[in-house]
Amino acid sequence: MMQAHQADPTLARPEISFFSLGKAFIKLRHRTKWLKALPCHPIRYQLKYQADAWQQCFKSDKGFPKFKCKNHDNDSVTFPAGSFKLNGESLYLQKIGQVVLSGSNPYEGCDAKQVVVKKDDDKFYATVCYEVSEEHLAGVDNGKALGIDMNVGQFATSAGELKHMPDVARLEGKKNRYQRQMARRRRPNHKQGIKPSNRYLKARKRCRKAMRKIRHIRSNWQHQESSAIGKDYQYAVVENLNTKGMTKSAKGTVEEPGVNVAAKSGLNREILKTGWYGLKQKLAYKCELIEVSAKNTSRRCHVCGHTDKDNRKRQAVFKCMACDHSDNADVNAALNILALGTRAIGRGRGDSLETSVIRQEDMLLDFVKLAL
Ligand SMILES: [Zn+2]
Numbered sequence: 327m328m329q330a331h332q333a334d335p336t337l338a339r340p341e342i343s344f345f346s347l348g349k350a351f352i353k354l355r356h357r358t359k360w361l362k363a364l365p366c367h368p369i370r371y372q373l374k375y376q377a378d379a380w381q382q383c384f385k386s387d388k389g390f391p392k393f394k395c396k397n398h399d400n401d402s403v404t405f406p407a408g409s410f411k412l413n414g415e416s417l418y419l420q421k422i423g424q425v426v427l428s429g430s431n432p433y434e435g436c437d438a439k440q441v442v443v444k445k446d447d448d449k450f451y452a453t454v455c456y457e458v459s460e461e462h463l464a465g466v467d468n469g470k471a472l473g474i475d476m477n478v479g480q481f482a483t484s485a486g487e488l489k490h491m492p493d494v495a496r497l498e499g500k501k502n503r504y505q506r507q508m509a510r511r512r513r514p515n516h517k518q519g520i521k522p523s524n525r526y527l528k529a530r531k532r533c534r535k536a537m538r539k540i541r542h543i544r545s546n547w548q549h550q551e552s553s554a555i556g557k558d559y560q561y562a563v564v565e566n567l568n569t570k571g572m573t574k575s576a577k578g579t580v581e582e583p584g585v586n587v588a589a590k591s592g593l594n595r596e597i598l599k600t601g602w603y604g605l606k607q608k609l610a611y612k613c614e615l616i617e618v619s620a621k622n623t624s625r626r627c628h629v630c631g632h633t634d635k636d637n638r639k640r641q642a643v644f645k646c647m648a649c650d651h652s653d654n655a656d657v658n659a660a661l662n663i664l665a666l667g668t669r670a671i672g673r674g675r676g677d678s679l680e681t682s683v684i685r686q687e688d689m690l691l692d693f694v695k696l697a698l
Contacts, residue, residue: 342380347373365421367409402444412438417452419443425452433458447534465613471561471671473664474609475623475656476602481551482656484664492547494540501540504533548605556612563667564606565620618666627651628661 341347348370355361361369379391411418414434415427419441436456444451473484480490511526522530555562609615624644626633632648639645644655653661 342377344374344377347377365409367420368403368405371404371406402442405441407439410441427452447538465556466560468560470559471563471664471667472555472559473563473660473667475660475663477656482660484660486657489551492543494543497536497540501533501536504529508533544601548601548608552605552608552612559613561614561616561671562609563616563618563663565623565663566617616667616670618663618670623662624655624659626662628658
C-alpha cells in the first residue's frame with residue numbers, strides 16, 4: 327500500500343506503518359540516552375497504536391487521531407511477546423525486573439501472548455493475555471439452558487432463584503462524602519495554572535479508593551455468579567436490553583423540558599450500577615450466551631401465554647388474569663426468556679450471530695487479571 331503511494335508523487339504520504347515507525351524509533355533510541363534507559367518493546371508497541379490510528383484516519387473520514395490526555399491516572403503499557411517472561415507466579419518485565427503475581431490463574435501452562443501493565447489509582451495490575459485452546463475453555467455440553475431476567479440490583483433465573491447484588495451502600499456513602507469534600511476544596515485548573523490543594527488530593531485519593539473497592543466487589547460478584555451458571559448450564563439466555571436507550575436522560579430540550587428528571591437520573595444510575603453488560607460479557611465466555619427480544623417477557627403468563635399489562639399490577643408479584651397462575655414477577659419473566667431461548671436453540675440459533683462472534687474472540691485470547 328505504501329509503495330503504491332510512493333510511485334505517485336502527488337499521493338506521497340509519510341510512512342506510518344508500525345514497521346517503518348518502529349525502525350525510525352530504533353534509530354532514535356541509539357542516539358538518545360534517556361530512551362535507552364526505558365524498556366524498548368513497550369514503547370515501540372505504543373507506535374502500533376499510533377500507526378493503527380493513522381491507517382484508520384486515511385481509510386475513513388473520521389479525522390486525525392486525537393492526542394490522549396496526559397493526566398490520565400489509569401494509563402497502561404503493553405509488553406508484547408519477547409519482552410517478558412512468565413514462569414508460574416514470577417513475571418519478568420524488561421528493564422523493570424522480577425515481580426511476583428498474586429491471585430489464582432486458571433490458565434497456567436497456556437501460552438502467554440502479551441502483558442498489559444495498568445495503573446489503577448496507586449496500584450499496578452498486570453493483565454496477562456493467553457492463547458487458550460478451545461477444549462480448555464469449553465463449558466459443559468449437557469444441552470441445559472437457563473433463562474435470566476436482569477433487573478435493577480438483582481437478577482432472577484428460570485430455576486426460581488433471585489440473586490442480589492452485594493450491598494455496597496456503605497462504600498457508596500463514603501464515595502459521595504469524599505466527592506462532596508472534593509467539591510469544597512481547591513480543585514486544579516490547568517488553563518488558569520491553579521494547582522490542587524493538598525486537602526483536595528487527599529479527598530480524591532480516598533474517593534478513588536472507595537470507587538475501586540466498589541468496582542472490584544461488583545466485578546467479583548459477576549464472576550462468581552457467571553461461573554456458577556457456566557458450571558451447570560450449556561446455554562444462558564438473556565434479554566437483549568437496550569441499556570443505552572433505557573438510561574437516556576429525561577432532561578429534554580430547552581423548549582420542551584422533561585418531567586421527573588431527577589427520578590429518572592436516579593433510576594438510570596441504578597440500572598447502570600448493576601452492570602448488565604459486565605455480567606453478559608462474563609457469561610459469554612463461560613457458557614453459550616443467547617440473546618432474545620425483551621418484548622412482553624414481563625407481561626406474558628408463563629403457563630397459559632396470556633399477555634396483559636394487568637397481569638403485573640404490583641412490581642414484584644405476577645398474577646395471571648386468565649388462568650390465575652401466580653409467581654414472582656422476575657422468575658416468570660426468566661421462564662419466558664428461557665422459552666424464547668429454547669426456541670432459538672431449536673432453530674439453530676440463527677438469531678444469535680452477534681453473540682457467537684463475541685465468543686470466538688474470547689476463545690482465542692482470554693484475559694486474566696492478576697495483582698502485581
Ligand atoms: Zn396464565
